[in-house]
Amino acid sequence: MKQMKFMAPVLVGLLVVGCGDDSDGESGTEEQAVSITFAAKVGTEDVSCGTAYTGLGTTGSGLEFEDFRFYVQDVALIDADGNEVPVTLTNDGKWQNDSVALLDFEDKSGSCSNGTTDLNNKVVGTVPAGDYTGLVFSLGVPPELNHAEAAVAESPLNLTSMFWSWQNGYKFIRIDAKGVDGAPGWRLHLGSTACASIEEAADGESACGNLNVPRLTFDAFDASTQSVVFDLAALVAGADLENQEAGCMSDPTDADCATIFPAIGLEHSGNAATMSAFRVE
């Protein structure tokens, strides 16, 4: 929160060199750096491994995190005229490639033992110099990368915890939590489903019927002072956490997704998208 989010254009010129941008000769355009901060919270509390959070869902249940990671893509800032100006992601060989950024709120401590020690709460890139007033991005992984060979994919798409092998794709969001005080535990694995009929798969296509890639727009967003908050309490607010099959695994018939999908901006089981789990503050 303390860092300066918009650096001077001159610095950015250095940063942009070698970041793999193959746009054709826009050397005249001045670029500015942008860093978009994310936070994962339960209500007003920051998420941390090994902490039991209580009073969740319709049953006031308790959860303790085992994992909390998600991908974002297709990030753009919105200018004063309402135009979406794409952010060119800085490929750092770790958290971001040219298309996708991984946000990571687990540090492998305590109950998060299957995770990674490093944390990441930022999406970093460049935009043409200008004044921006809003933010728009999508969750998930672009379709063309979602079905590429995971074993040899570029970071951050080579993390086995995010593989979703049964649909040959990735988990776009992975939140695993064990139950506290006898609750059964809850998970969200967001990913594309209804991927390819046999015929399409045979043709080498794997366009998924349900991409499950929510696009989230925040008309008022100042990257230098604000962050995007993913609030688990809001995410599970409509869920009965005492009666979960396994949590929401993205299947269109999965009853555990019925209130979760709407909270991240997707329809499910006839429930319209309301998008309550993400906010700006």
Next chain:
Amino acid sequence: MNSLHRPSAFALSIVFVSLLFGGCGDEAEREELPQGASVIQTPDSWPQLLIPEDNPATAEKIELGRHLFYDTKLSGNETQSCASCHLQELSFTDGRGVAEGSTGDITDRGAMNLANIGYASVLNWGNPLTKTLEEQALGPMFGEDPVELGLTGMEDELLRRLSEDPQYPLMFEEAFPDDSDPINLGNITKALATFQRSLISSNSPVDRFFAGDDDAITEQELTGLTIFFGERAECFHCHGGFNFSDSTAHEGQAFDQTAFHNNGLYNVGGTGAYPERNNGVFEVSQVEADRGRFKAPTLRNIAVTAPYMHDGSLATLEDVLDHYERGGTLTEDGPNAGDGALHPNKSQFVNGIDDFTAEDRAALLAFLNALTDEEFLTNPAHSDPFER
């Protein structure tokens, strides 16, 4: 009875050989194959294996893959290897209806027969998306629902285990001589895939019969063969070709052969449902017509791969014949009650077998038993390298 069939044996062998082996690549095609394909020996009459351009087969890679396949380092808690559920003497199945993972999770489906798996166009029972052995390896290693090998999030630990082993660094170097840092996940899947491509089963009595040895199978087995390939039993529509599976891929094919079938095993409550989590391709595609559609696996070594079907619900080959004679399984009671024969998605070739006499049944069973390749089940090249 016997004398009726004897004269036709030669003619039959010609007919079936052309059925089975028609469309093999010619010599010219073969010369264009990726270098190294020849380290995997297949009969001259078979089409060539498809080998990905970026993963040519070498003896070193097969040997590395064999070690990895049998090594418990490939499970999170080091209790299981691929071979824990894929036992050579059972044609790389495990004798169980459904498999048990390294942490005790029970899988939904049985361990796949790996005989000639390099010729399979799809690898899983109900997933049309997994088409290469390299991709498939990720499923058991990193799948979590259920946990099989339980390596999720442990890729660094796995690479450390292999790097610190006295043998593996050299084996990886020899298998991947162009890589400066060859111990990585991509190369693990490549080596495992290459070893599996080397699992060629081609020496059953039926193979020897097709190769021209009229005495390789008995009269009864030959009778069974004619039933198997006949329009009354219709077995061959889904289990045809040199690999006895219609999901077969090889060099020289102009078309993708990916097939999944609903064989009328279930019809829960008469609604077309299958038991939960076991709806076949539907689980992936969410297309109603795909409900209950599963791959028709190879029938090679079928006598040793009991129990049968994707979920092991049919205990014996006799049960399997009952199923096909009836044209679907009737589950009389319990949570899965319903008549599979009436499933709306059922294959048109599963219509019941008319006038299926006790002799017919015995002959068909004898034929299926003649698909067992003892050499494959005991071949030292496929065996556990850590056994001493």
